[in-house]
Amino acid sequence: MTSPVRVRFAPSPTGFLHVGGARTALFNWLYAKHTGGKLILRIEDTDKARNTVEAVQVIYDGLKWLGLDWDEGPGVGGDHGPYFQSERDAVYQRYLEKLQAADAVYLDDKGSTRFKLPRKPIVMEDLVCGRVEVDRSKPINPLGDLEPDMTIRRPDGSWIFHFVNVVDDIEMGITHVIRGEDHLSNTPKHIELYQALGATPPLFAHIPLILNRSGGKMSKRDQGASVQQYIDDGYVPEAVANYLCLLGWSPKDNREKIALDEVASLFELDKINRRNAAFDPDKCFWLNGQYIQQMPLERFRALCQPVLEHAGLPIGGFPNDYLDGVLASVKEKIKLFKDLPAWTSYFFTDDFPFDEEAVTKTLRAPGAPERLQQLAAHLETLPAEGWNHDAIEAAFKDLAAQAGVKTAAFIHPARVAASGRSVGPSLYHLLALLGQEKVLARLRAAASK
RNA sequence: GACCCUAUCGUCCAGCGGUUAGGACAACGGACUUUCAUUCCGUGAACCCGGGUUCGAUUCCCGGUAGGGUCGCCA
Numbered sequence: 060m061t062s063p064v065r066v067r068f069a070p071s072p073t074g075f076l077h078v079g080g081a082r083t084a085l086f087n088w089l090y091a092k093h094t095g096g097k098l099i100l101r102i103e104d105t106d107k108a109r110n111t112v113e114a115v116q117v118i119y120d121g122l123k124w125l126g127l128d129w130d131e132g133p134g135v136g137g138d139h140g141p142y143f144q145s146e147r148d149a150v151y152q153r154y155l156e157k158l159q160a161a162d163a164v165y166l167d168d169k170g171s172t173r174f175k176l177p178r179k180p181i182v183m184e185d186l187v188c189g190r191v192e193v194d195r196s197k198p199i200n201p202l203g204d205l206e207p208d209m210t211i212r213r214p215d216g217s218w219i220f221h222f223v224n225v226v227d228d229i230e231m232g233i234t235h236v237i238r239g240e241d242h243l244s245n246t247p248k249h250i251e252l253y254q255a256l257g258a259t260p261p262l263f264a265h266i267p268l269i270l271n272r273s274g275g276k277m278s279k280r281d282q283g284a285s286v287q288q289y290i291d292d293g294y295v296p297e298a299v300a301n302y303l304c305l306l307g308w309s310p311k312d313n314r315e316k317i318a319l320d321e322v323a324s325l326f327e328l329d330k331i332n333r334r335n336a337a338f339d340p341d342k343c344f345w346l347n348g349q350y351i352q353q354m355p356l357e358r359f360r361a362l363c364q365p366v367l368e369h370a371g372l373p374i375g376g377f378p379n380d381y382l383d384g385v386l387a388s389v390k391e392k393i394k395l396f397k398d399l400p401a402w403t404s405y406f407f408t409d410d411f412p413f414d415e416e417a418v419t420k421t422l423r424a425p426g427a428p429e430r431l432q433q434l435a436a437h438l439e440t441l442p443a444e445g446w447n448h449d450a451i452e453a454a455f456k457d458l459a460a461q462a463g464v465k466t467a468a469f470i471h472p473a474r475v476a477a478s479g480r481s482v483g484p485s486l487y488h489l490l491a492l493l494g495q496e497k498v499l500a501r502l503r504a505a506a507s508k
Numbered sequence: 509g510a511c512c513c514u515a516u517c518g519u520c521c522a523g524c525g526g527u528u529a530g531g532a533c534a535a536c537g538g539a540c541u542u543u544c545a546u547u548c549c550g551u552g553a554a555c556c557c558g559g560g561u562u563c564g565a566u567u568c569c570c571g572g573u574a575g576g577g578u579c580g581c582c583a
Contacts, residue, residue: 071582073582073583105583106582171581185513188512188513191512191513193511193512198510199509199510199579200579201510206510206511207579210581211581212581215581217581219580219581219582219583220580220582220583224583239577240512240513240514240576240578241576241578242578242583243512243513243577243578244511244512244577244578244579245578247512265513267513267514267576268577270575270576272518272519274576275575275576276576276577302520305521305532306521307520307521308521309521309522311522311523312522313521313522313531313532314531314532315531315533332514332521333513334513334514334576335514335575335577336519336521337519337520338519339520339533339534341534342519342532342534343533344533345532345533345534346533348546391545392545392546394545455542466542467542469542470542471543473542474542480543480544481543481544482543482544484543484544485542486542486543487542
């Protein structure tokens with residue numbers, strides 16, 4: 060009697076997509092993929108004060124960037140809409156009437172609507188946490204007071220999360236609720252609401268929280284907390300998604316890098332860890348580097364192009380071969396795409412910055428200008444059609460041998476002269492790519508800088 | 509405070525009623541290298557404590573402790 064799996068991600072538009080939320084979305088997505096079920100995106104915008112179109116866009120952007128698509132919800136529609144809680148008032152009204160008919164709610168002295176919490180033990184079979192029993196008939200303080208009844212509607216008519224969340228999960232036919240463990244303690248109350256509404260509760264899977272490096276709950280301020288930060292820093296989306304999978308889940312064969320498709324095929328809710336995991340920015344960064352190194356050049360180019368264009372570099376004015384040559388030369392070096400313009404601008408413009416320290420330490424070193432002149436004169440003798448890596452390397456070595464110095468004595472000033480930096484791709488590759496004419500001009504310009 | 513969840517290197521993830529407790533990140537040392545990065549090799553680093561069960565517990569049970577969560581007219 061298994062009905063098709065329907066899971067949902069139900070964020071509140073706060074203008075911020077938290078990695079914890081992103082991982083919740085990811086786990087829901089993985090489970091939908093694993094079971095061939097559907098993922099529903101529902102926007103929980105009952106708090107009018109902070110509900111803006113920009114705030115909702117942040118959610119779409121973050122999910123899409125991570126490669127997480129949804130089967131029903133904003134932008135794609137579906138049979139269970141609308142998918143914004145702010146547009147579902149009539150639905151909530153109808154369900155409220157059900158509770159009223161059952162005499163399960165009352166108005167308090169402030170005009171709030173409250174749900175009469177049944178004071179009885181509740182047993183939950185959580186797919187991650189196992190059997191959890193909560194006895195709500197026990198007092199919560201030394202005075203012997205029971206927990207107050209749950210407010211479900213404010214005097215101004217707006218709805219409270221617990222109620223609309225349950226109603227929507229019923230209406231949308233949600234079969235599995237996969238959410239953060241911070242909701243585990245709320246779940247008994249939700250179950251009582253389901254029962255009062257005559258609905259069968261879905262299955263629950265409460266996934267562990269993501270902690271910061273100090274062991275506390277990740278907050279907005281913690282490093283790595285915002286998905287937007289990864290986008291801005293130029294992380295590889297599949298690397299971040301991969302890293303998030305590793306927090307609380309494992310392929311159990313010691314692999315770290317694993318494609319999302321394969322995770323989906325292996326993903327089982329009862330294999331999710333129960334313990335909270337601290338977020339490790341270093342490991343996420345390392346994994347990102349692994350992805351860059353191992354990805355095909357086509358993917359690298361696709362990720363690089365918008366960054367270079369955004370930086371105002373005229374990459375469109377260069378042949379594809381040239382662009383690919385440049386990108387290939389830095390592919391093993393770049394760790395974050397935000398660093399890309401600094402690593403490659405000199406390939407696309409003559410108006411590139413010079414690193415001050417490199418200038419003073421290398422370009423202005425005793426003898427450096429003379430060597431640059433010598434080098435220019437020597438490289439000038441290479442025939443234009445012989446301008447390639449091996450010929451350039453041979454030229455450097457010949458010159459160094461003649462001068463009786465180490466090749467490095469020419470290499471370092473040449474690098475700074477040609478690129479403005481002391482770090483970069485293999486120098487001979489760099490010069491070969493740049494072309495003889497530009498190289499000679501830059502060596503000579505730098506000699507008199 | 510009450511209730512709930514959790515407990516293996518600093519961190520993440522394995523593991524097991526008998527193991528030299530494994531891998532990864534980070535750290536440290538070395539090799540390679542024209543820079544940077546990569547790569548390679550190596551080193552240090554863990555079963556929270558106390559009871560029980562058992563021939564034997566890191567592993568199972570109970571208690572403690574610690575951490576996290578919930579107890580909102582936030583979601």
